[in-house]
Structure formats: C-alpha cells, structure tokens
Amino acid sequence: MRAAVLTEFGAPLSVRELPAVEARPGEVVVDVLATSVPPYAAEVFGGARNYPLVPPVVPGVGGVGRITHIGPDATRLRVGDLVWCDPTVRSRDDALTPDITLQGWSSRGEGGARLAVHLHDGPFAESMRVPTENVFPLPAAAEDDPSRWASLGVHVIAYGGLLAGGLAAGETLLVSGATGNLGSSAVAVALAMGAGRVVAPGRNRAALALLADRFGPRVRTVGLTGDEGADRAAMSAAADGPIDMVIDMLPPSAPSSVARTAAMTVREYGRVVLMGGVGMLSGDDLALPYPWIMRNSVTVRGQWMYPRTANTGIIRLLAAGAPDLTPERVRCFPLDAVNEAVAYAAVHGGPFDRTVLTPSAG
Structure with a gap:
C-alpha cells in the first residue's frame, strides 16, 4: 500500500x-x-x-x-x-x-x-x-x-467537551477561542445540543461576523481588546444573563490571560471546561484565583478528547443535520x-x- x-x-x-x-x-x-x-x-x-x-x-x-x-x-x-x-x-x-x-x-x-x-x-x-x-x-x-x-473528527472533540461540562438545553455557553477551527465547532455543536445562547469572543472580526451570520441571534459575538476588565465586562453583557458554562478551546499561542478572562465570566455554581493548548509551549500558568473558585462553588475540569460514546452521539447529531x-x-x-x-x-x-x-x- x-x-x-x-x-x-x-x-x-x-x-x-x-x-x-x-x-x-x-x-x-x-x-x-x-x-x-x-x-x-x-x-x-x-x-x-x-x-x-x-x-x-x-x-x-x-x-x-x-x-x-x-x-x-x-x-x-x-x-x-x-x-x-x-x-x-x-x-x-x-x-x-x-x-x-x-x-x-x-x-x-x-x-x-x-x-x-x-x-x-x-x-x-x-x-x-x-x-x-x-x-x-x-x-x-x-x-x-x-x-x-x-x-466528524473536529466536531466530536467539541461534543466531548460539552458533555464533560454537562451542557443542558437552554443554558448559556461561552466559547473561549470561538473563531478557531475547534472553537467554531463548539459553537455549532452547542447550538445543536440546545444551548439557548452562545457567547463567542475573539479578535478575528471576519470570523465573528461569519458566526453571527451563520447562526443568528442565539450567538452573541464579542470583539476582544486585550484589556481583561473590559473584555470580561463585554462578554458578561453579551450574555444578557448568567453564563452557565465556559469551554476553552484556545491554541497554545494564546496567552493565559485570555483564557482566565473568559473563565471568570461563569456564574456562581457554573462550570469551566479546559480543552485548549494554553501553556503547552511554555508561557504563564492559567492562575485562576483560589478564593474565586471556592467562594463561587465553580467547577473547573480538564478534558482531553472525549469518551467513546461521544462518537455515536455526534454521528447521530450530524445525521440529523445539526450541525449542518x-x-x-x-x-x-x-x-x-x-x-x-x-x-x-x-x-x-x-x-x-x-x-x-x-x-x-x-
């Protein structure tokens, strides 16, 4: 061969x-x-x-x-x-x-x-x-x-992360790294799973416009500036309510501050799933504040790839045309x-x- x-x-x-x-x-x-x-x-x-x-x-x-x-x-x-x-x-x-x-x-x-x-x-x-x-x-x-x-190999990764975070129908999700290959998949799969709203932050304005055009009002895009306080406020405002879950899909080239800013928009008792590459090629640690995690009862978990059953689940979703x-x-x-x-x-x-x-x- x-x-x-x-x-x-x-x-x-x-x-x-x-x-x-x-x-x-x-x-x-x-x-x-x-x-x-x-x-x-x-x-x-x-x-x-x-x-x-x-x-x-x-x-x-x-x-x-x-x-x-x-x-x-x-x-x-x-x-x-x-x-x-x-x-x-x-x-x-x-x-x-x-x-x-x-x-x-x-x-x-x-x-x-x-x-x-x-x-x-x-x-x-x-x-x-x-x-x-x-x-x-x-x-x-x-x-x-x-x-x-x-x-399917891209979408099943996003699906696995959303399953790990327990995304439920009607919830609001923030996708950190939404303009990338994996992050945009997370937006599409989350909507297919019934997310009520998806907040999609990023620096690539053309990619943000594509997401908004493809998915309509259930997706709220946010242009990032690099100012942690301003970006966090903008993402929270775009959600127009509590953010139930954050999934991070940022690549290794992204600074940890971007991932941290997104993660800290999650509501009290919310969930944060880490699936990206931040820190894999050196750089600062994520450094989420201990008191913030503890006092807000936030669940933070990592997820590498997905459970075997996720393959069957994403095949069924794709066969149904969602994501299309x-x-x-x-x-x-x-x-x-x-x-x-x-x-x-x-x-x-x-x-x-x-x-x-x-x-x-x-």
Missing part, C-alpha cells in the same frame, strides 16, 4: 510503498477514504509542538474508511461498511484510568507511548489497522460525500499532494474550513 511517512521532524512527508496491513485479533482494516488535515499539522511535523511521535510514522488523526477485513471478535461490522475511525485508542487492561494514544498523532505518558508502539501508524495511508471498538458505522447519507464527513455539514468549505487533496495539503491547512484554519486528504478515494 502507499502511505505518507514522516521520516524525521522538519522534513517533508514522503509518499512511499509500505507492506499491506493485516487485521489482528481485536482489529479491523479499512481503506482510508478521507482524513482531516489539522491546521496545526505543519507545527507537529516541524517539531514545534513537541508531540511524542516516533519517526518513521504514518501520521494523521482519525478518518472515514471502508472496511476490508475484520477480526474474529467483530459481530456486527461487515466488510464494505463505511465507518468512522476514532483515533482515541485506550488500553484494555485498566477500565478506571486507561492509558491513551491518538493513533498516528500523540500519546499520554509512558503507557500511552507503549500503546503507540503497537498502533503506530495513522490514516495518511491507503489502508490502516484500527481497534474494533474504535470503528463506528456511518449513516447512508455519508456515502454521498465521505470527505465532508471527515470533519453542508456549508463547510472542504478542500480535498490526493495522497501524492500531502505536503500541499499540510501547507494549505496551515493558512485555512478558520471557522468551518476543512482540509481533507483522500488516500483511497476514487
């Missing part, structure tokens, strides 16, 4: 022939039809993000594929099924605190690194091995445009143009911009 290989950090990906993959017990093999190229992929492949990838590696982070082989433990999957391949692989020997690796992308701790040795390669290839429990059948509608459905995938701007690249795709993604990472690699399409 052909695959794009990261041979070393800082080098272009190399498209080459690799041995065909085979399903082992507990796994399936899929032909990869479409996989999203994250806007920050160039930072990962260049080494700037210090991800624990071990070259040579076929990278990528989840995708849409068609099953070609199934292992003996699959009882409902069938060869030919169109499926979503969840990259969040968990160890099977600790149900309470499983080790996690993002297949072909990243890992957590020593155990995650060991798991990544077993499931080393991701979806930038014509075929890939996937654990049976990480494969989710897609609805018939996905057959018409698998590349558009590859954005139709308006998303999708640019597809064949496997041979993988480096062009990475470069394109780096400058097209705004709301609902999708860069997709199609290794086995056609």
Whole structure:
C-alpha cells in the first residue's frame, strides 16, 4: 500500500510503498477514504509542538474508511461498511484510568507511548489497522460525500467537551477561542445540543461576523481588546444573563490571560471546561484565583478528547443535520499532494474550513 511517512521532524512527508496491513485479533482494516488535515499539522511535523511521535510514522488523526477485513471478535461490522475511525485508542487492561494514544498523532505518558508502539501508524495511508471498538458505522447519507464527513473528527472533540461540562438545553455557553477551527465547532455543536445562547469572543472580526451570520441571534459575538476588565465586562453583557458554562478551546499561542478572562465570566455554581493548548509551549500558568473558585462553588475540569460514546452521539447529531455539514468549505487533496495539503491547512484554519486528504478515494 502507499502511505505518507514522516521520516524525521522538519522534513517533508514522503509518499512511499509500505507492506499491506493485516487485521489482528481485536482489529479491523479499512481503506482510508478521507482524513482531516489539522491546521496545526505543519507545527507537529516541524517539531514545534513537541508531540511524542516516533519517526518513521504514518501520521494523521482519525478518518472515514471502508472496511476490508475484520477480526474474529467483530459481530456486527461487515466488510464494505463505511465507518468512522476514532483515533482515541485506550488500553484494555485498566477500565478506571486507561492509558491513551491518538493513533498516528500523540500519546499520554509512558503507557500511552507503549500503546503507540503497537498502533503506530495513522490514516495518511491507503489502508490502516484500527481497534474494533474504535470503528463506528456511518449513516447512508455519508456515502454521498465521505470527505465532508471527515470533519466528524473536529466536531466530536467539541461534543466531548460539552458533555464533560454537562451542557443542558437552554443554558448559556461561552466559547473561549470561538473563531478557531475547534472553537467554531463548539459553537455549532452547542447550538445543536440546545444551548439557548452562545457567547463567542475573539479578535478575528471576519470570523465573528461569519458566526453571527451563520447562526443568528442565539450567538452573541464579542470583539476582544486585550484589556481583561473590559473584555470580561463585554462578554458578561453579551450574555444578557448568567453564563452557565465556559469551554476553552484556545491554541497554545494564546496567552493565559485570555483564557482566565473568559473563565471568570461563569456564574456562581457554573462550570469551566479546559480543552485548549494554553501553556503547552511554555508561557504563564492559567492562575485562576483560589478564593474565586471556592467562594463561587465553580467547577473547573480538564478534558482531553472525549469518551467513546461521544462518537455515536455526534454521528447521530450530524445525521440529523445539526450541525449542518453542508456549508463547510472542504478542500480535498490526493495522497501524492500531502505536503500541499499540510501547507494549505496551515493558512485555512478558520471557522468551518476543512482540509481533507483522500488516500483511497476514487
């Protein structure tokens, strides 16, 4: 099979022939039809993000594929099924605190690194091995445009964070980092889940206008100035009432002060979910005031990726047309143009911009 290989950090990906993959017990093999190229992929492949990838590696982070082989433990999957391949692989020997690796992308701790040795390669290839429990059948509608459905990998992250915060219908949510790729997804998914109002702060005025135009009055945009006091007051005013939950999706380049300003708009007994990259590349700590958290009974929690059940939930939402995938701007690249795709993604990472690699399409 052909695959794009990261041979070393800082080098272009190399498209080459690799041995065909085979399903082992507990796994399936899929032909990869479409996989999203994250806007920050160039930072990962260049080494700037210090991800624990071990070259040579076929990278990528989840995708849409068609099953070609199934292992003996699959009882409902069938060869030919169109499926979503969840990259969040968990160890099977600790149900309470499983080790996690993002297949072909990243890992957590020593155990995650060991798991990544077993499931080393991701979806930038014509075929890939996937654990049976990480494969989710897609609805018939996905057959018409698998590349558009590859954005499921973005929406499921936002969905997982909103589930972690217990977002309820009618509540007011503030999305910190709303103008980015993940943050804009959080806006769309929250509305699909029934949020009564979403406050969307950011500096990118064009992106804020896009959100307001697409979603109407349930979204209240706020242009940030960098003044913590003024920005906090503006976000609170835009909510026109208590902010029940804040979800942070800011990238590593964002200063912690922006995340802190947003978090401290939450009401008494409110919830704050941290899913972004603030502090990952050095910089100041978030430094939320202890007395403020304690006296206001605020819940602050981190959430890396999402529970396995979130895959089924977001597939159902997308199948129902909420969020609607139709308006998303999708640019597809064949496997041979993988480096062009990475470069394109780096400058097209705004709301609902999708860069997709199609290794086995056609």
